Amino acid sequence: MAQLYPFNDPVTVEQTPPLQIAGGDGIHVRDAEGRSYIDAVSALWCTSLGFAPERLTQAMADQMATLAYYHSFMGRTPALTDRLSARLVARMPGMARVFYGTSGSEAVETAAKIVRYYWAAKGQDARQRIIARDGAYHGSGQMSAALTGLDYCHTGFSLPLSAVLRTGRPHYLRDAEPGESEAAFSRRRAQELDALIRREDPGTIAAFIGEPAMGAGGVILPPDGYWDAVQEVLSRHGILLIADEIICGFGRTGQWFGSETFGLRPDLMTVAKQLTASVFPMSAVAMRAEIYEGLKPLAHAVGTFGHGVTYGGHPVGAAVALECLDIYEEMDLPAHIARLGARIEAGLAPLKQTPGVLDVRCRGMLAALECDTAPQAQAIGQEAVARGVFFRIIGPVVAIAPPYICTEDEIDQIMAVLAASVAAVVR
Ligand SMILES: Cc1ncc(COP(=O)(O)O)c(C=O)c1O
Structure with missing residues (x-):
């Protein structure tokens, strides 16, 4: 291990080395063991066109x-x-x-x-x-x-x-x-x-x-x-x-x-x-x-x-x-984002009533589910990884910002994993 990793606790990361990301395709990344994950926050809110965009x-x-x-x-x-x-x-x-x-x-x-x-x-x-x-x-x-x-x-x-x-x-x-x-x-x-x-x-x-x-x-x-x-x-x-x-x-x-x-x-x-x-x-x-x-x-x-x-x-x-x-x-970027954003909102809305969920919010393809506490959000993030989806956890917030190349089915899949992860934590 020869990196000083940005935005990591060096002691924690020495005990639990970071997941080795070896490949990517569309909205998925693959770890060194061949497991595939959807990155539902576009890595650092940035890979709008996915992880192997051919035209680029x-x-x-x-x-x-x-x-x-x-x-x-x-x-x-x-x-x-x-x-x-x-x-x-x-x-x-x-x-x-x-x-x-x-x-x-x-x-x-x-x-x-x-x-x-x-x-x-x-x-x-x-x-x-x-x-x-x-x-x-x-x-x-x-x-x-x-x-x-x-x-x-x-x-x-x-x-x-x-x-x-x-x-x-x-x-x-x-x-x-x-x-x-x-x-x-x-x-x-x-x-x-x-x-x-x-x-x-x-x-x-x-x-x-x-x-x-x-x-x-x-x-x-x-x-x-x-x-x-x-x-x-x-x-x-x-x-x-x-x-x-x-x-x-x-x-x-x-x-x-x-x-x-x-x-x-x-x-x-x-x-x-x-x-x-x-x-x-x-x-x-x-x-x-x-x-x-x-x-x-x-x-x-x-x-x-x-x-x-x-x-x-x-x-x-x-x-x-x-x-x-x-x-x-x-x-046709605004129309495209409006269509996929509506799908995110539809997936979020039912979660608002869940105990432990303080708020859900969405504008375009930038969305969040805010929990009462940071440990709840942390646990939801871990449940989601176990189900093959990365969200970003920021204190009590689960951040969602999928790549623009998502299909509507893929948005539904992301939101279903979020719902299942929330259910697993608040149960
Ligand atoms: C709003 C905003 N400004 C600046 C930056 C810094 O960008 P970079 O990490 O490319 O230096 C970020 C990174 O996430 C950001 O979100």
């Missing part, structure tokens, strides 16, 4: 044979990467330019740098800090981990936490006062945000970052009126909005982007995961024309925009992403 393999092989690598530094760029950029900005609401990276974390790092650079270019250098929410997950870099609102991502790492202002998560179910309506809870969260900004001085705050719907924090869907109320506060104080679309982007919540599903009007958007269906490591930050035009004079004065990574805008990634966009368009 072909696109990758063709591009490898044509141009296996080139960069976008100093006056050159792969032609294909420019083509992808045009396709992306045409698709992403309000966006005009994209900047590429290789992981979601890197996209968030870049977004955090860009908002500061933008304000510096505008002569407002004091606008440095970024507001993020409890329970958010934004990645594992220095700033992206600091923006993450989960303590286990902070302890021991000496992150730049003083650059982050923290505000409450939009978890109506757990955090609302007794008798408080969803709309009133959203208003309260917005008032808390407003108070935080006034207390800390808006002139020191560059941006607010949020996932349109929270993923790793426990599949938290925004309550009624939440994003409208938050955006009203942000625009009143001239604070930029970064939509972290790394899970929500490309269909997961029903529309092409979570910003469209939930009514966000972001200044910047981060995407990864489903950009390439995760078969190639690629991410991007998209920005409105005002952000690009705003930062341009400073970069021009310096003589260069001094930020970039060797593998950013990789032509093989661009070929895969273009093929993904073709596939998503052929699927």
Whole structure:
């Protein structure tokens, strides 16, 4: 055993080594002993087109044979990467330019740098800090981990936490006062945000970052009126909005982007995961024309925009992403997700009445069953693995986010395993 495994307890994993995944096909993965599992959370909410997508393999092989690598530094760029950029900005609401990276974390790092650079270019250098929410997950870099609102991502790492202002998560179910309506809870969260900004001085705050719907924090869907109320506060104080679309982007919540599903009007958007269906490591930050035009004079004065990574805008990634966009368009993504999402909802609905189940929720193909307690969810997860299905367990939450290539029968199979696993635990 020679890996330091990410997001594992090293002591536990030494005693119980990780399951060796040896192969994959469609929505299934196969372990080294030949057992097959459905991954009902698309691995890390990312393999939208499954584990051996032939068209992506072909696109990758063709591009490898044509141009296996080139960069976008100093006056050159792969032609294909420019083509992808045009396709992306045409698709992403309000966006005009994209900047590429290789992981979601890197996209968030870049977004955090860009908002500061933008304000510096505008002569407002004091606008440095970024507001993020409890329970958010934004990645594992220095700033992206600091923006993450989960303590286990902070302890021991000496992150730049003083650059982050923290505000409450939009978890109506757990955090609302007794008798408080969803709309009133959203208003309260917005008032808390407003108070935080006034207390800390808006002139020191560059941006607010949020996932349109929270993923790793426990599949938290925004309550009624939440994003409208938050955006009203942000625009009143001239604070930029970064939509972290790394899970929500490309269909997961029903529309092409979570910003469209939930009514966000972001200044910047981060995407990864489903950009390439995760078969190639690629991410991007998209920005409105005002952000690009705003930062341009400073970069021009310096003589260069001094930020970039060797593998950013990789032509093989661009070929895969273009093929993904073709596939998503052929699927008629929102209609496809609506059809399969309805099937997930139908499977979840009867479980709501089960003792021990606090809530079921679903938007598009992002869904959750929330138990009263974390051990219940843990036990449900184990029962499901024994029945050949992986869910993701997050505290008391069983997260569900199947690949888009599922058939309706496969969704029914996943939901039947969930129901059987719940029954086995609450019995
Ligand atoms: C919303 C969000 N932002 C950022 C990231 C970080 O992406 P990566 O793991 O590719 O660095 C993730 C990963 O799950 C995520 O869910």
